Amino acid sequence: MIKALTTDVEEFYRQCDPDKENLCLYGYPTEQWEVNLPAEEVPPELPEPALGINFARDGMQEKDWLTLVAVHSDAWLISVAFYFGARFGFDRADRKRLFTMINDLPTIFEVVTGTAKKQAKEKSSVSNHTNNKSKSSSKGRGTESVKQTKQAKEEDEGAEEDEEEHGETLCGACGELYAADEFWICCDICERWFHGKCVKITPARAEHIKQYKCPTCSNKRARP
Numbered sequence: 001m002i003k004a005l006t007t008d009v010e011e012f013y014r015q016c017d018p019d020k021e022n023l024c025l026y027g028y029p030t031e032q033w034e035v036n037l038p039a040e041e042v043p044p045e046l047p048e049p050a051l052g053i054n055f056a057r058d059g060m061q062e063k064d065w066l067t068l069v070a071v072h073s074d075a076w077l078i079s080v081a082f083y084f085g086a087r088f089g090f091d092r093a094d095r096k097r098l099f100t101m102i103n104d105l106p107t108i109f110e111v112v113t114g115t116a117k118k119q120a121k122e123k124s125s126v127s128n129h130t131n132n133k134s135k136s137s138s139k140g141r142g143t144e145s146v147k148q149t150k151q152a153k154e155e156d157e158g159a160e161e162d163e164e165e166h167g168e169t170l171c172g173a174c175g176e177l178y179a180a181d182e183f184w185i186c187c188d189i190c191e192r193w194f195h196g197k198c199v200k201i202t203p204a205r206a207e208h209i210k211q212y213k214c215p216t217c218s219n220k221r222a223r224p
Helices: 009-015 062-087 092-103 108-113 115-133 138-165
Strands: 024-027 033-036 184-186 193-195
Touching (some): 024 062, 062 092
Antiparallel strands (some): 024 033, 184 193
16 A cells, blocks of 8 residues: 555556546555455455545645545554454453554555654654763753653643644545635535535535435445
């Protein structure tokens, strides 16, 4: 999956034609990938992946679209990991170990957006800074520690306030916040909101739709 979204991104972008049916991205242990229709042989009890990743391709910036695909991929992989954890009877310690193993690796989102490299660089910088600081007096270390703790607390409080302020409706396709100057439509099945441009619905067309189904709900296979 990472290969499709990074080194092979041009070919991946080309294959995700919005005019085709709902497509999925498949990653294989051989480090190969494939864009194809949802597989019929997938056990129905498995968490269902995001269908129709190709529909929003031309309705948003390429970088934003790739980021969205990466987020959907991460969400599905984590869901599958914990699904098998439940199936095999993982206890609290096993679940904690699984979660730790997952967090030891960067997410697909972090790799695609370059966050993983940035975090590694910052970690290295912090490590060097800590080593240099260890040469200072214990009093100095204590004062600096209090400062950093206070600063971290203020940053956390600021982040919480920002989250509350911007915790508005997100587009189910591109993940962007609601904007009053753009046309949006709500799926009558899953009740998620979408940019009209992301799901190719215009205001004029929406007037003639009695019950709107988003691409995901429209293409869900009937469960046995």
